[in-house]
Amino acid sequence: MEQDFAQARRLMVEHQIRARGVSNERVLAAMREVPRHLFVPEDLRYAAYGDHPLPIGEEQTISQPYIVAVMTELLSPEPGDRILEIGTGSGYQAAVLGRIVREVWSVERIASVAAQAERNLEAVGAANVHVVVGDGTLGLPERAPYDGIIVTAAAPSVPEPLFDQVADGGRLVAPVGSRHLQDLVCYTRRGGDFVVRSWGGVAFVPLIGTYGWEV
Template sequence: MTPQYPRSDERRRMVEQQIEARGITDPRVLAAMRDVPRHLFIPSPCDQDAYADTPLPIGNNQTISQPYIVALMTGLLHPKATDTVLEIGAGSGYQAAILSALVRKVITIERIKEVAARAKANLEAVHADNVTIVLGDGTLGYPPAAPYNGIIITAATPEIPGPLKTQIAEGGRLVAPVGDRILQELVVLERHGDRFTEERHGGVRFVPLIGEHGWEEN
């Protein structure tokens, strides 16, 4: 049974007005967005605006994406209950919590120790027991658990990191914001042997992906 958290009416309105209204119809994704308490992943006082149609700061110059973008990127993975998914950029843990309700296992990589610790506490608070947090350079992926049915990059990358492409399972998908530090385009890769098909899903803005195969830290 899914735990019941406060502010359920706000989550219901968020899904109806921000997500369904923009064409996202996957019932499993919508249910996860209604169930997972976004406000628990956002520090005070910004948690008051947790269900607004906007990204919000979570500390350490990081942000939590607006609800619509979380739902869109999640849906583009085509998540199945048997999947193992790799997330690059744990942030506050919210995206991983959404994925944890939809797939068998989630591994999320975070490079900032303090951010990883907060994500761990947040995920424990919502009983997302199938999520593992790894501290490290997300652009290298996590080979010990590869291949992955889905990989989601939650920071802006100048190109898809080569190590991540090699860790996608046959038929698996990778979703990432690709572009410069200011503006990116949401790109989806799907693997077919040594070949990758590509889809593009419009402009987005994310904080930069820092790492060996991403941006250098300023």
């Protein structure tokens, strides 16, 4: 069975990700290595490598593999980087980043979701990923600055505190828009300014918090 999952990962990367334009070799390698099926409910493992999001409980989802790859590539992670993730979910995105960078800090609002993510991350040996329960829209200023910040839920606008936590030259990737449809944007810090570019339309669950949506 594990051999079947490994083959499914290789096919996922080649057909769903590389073939659609993701070319960062570090990203492709990480997604070949991280066992996505261990980050979804056991009764959905058969569907873990399909090109679609899956429910993980508490009205949360694990993003489709292609979007995980796109967001990771937009972040341009380097081996020495420290990354902040807003919205841990099942821990899969953090695990992918953890295969590339030095350290990942991830903030999750729902304690039960964070606890499951920690178990998932421990199961795959992601010792450089740290999960914190809290309001992700505030970031994690005590560990700032970060070489990259990735937001994995939809906000009406990028939470203001996050801009202050991006290191010079660092990037911030987030889906911004309505509760149902967003634009995936990437901000790059250049001193006191940010250069922004848009990737395109996406659909994420809402980001709940002080600088996000109300419950």
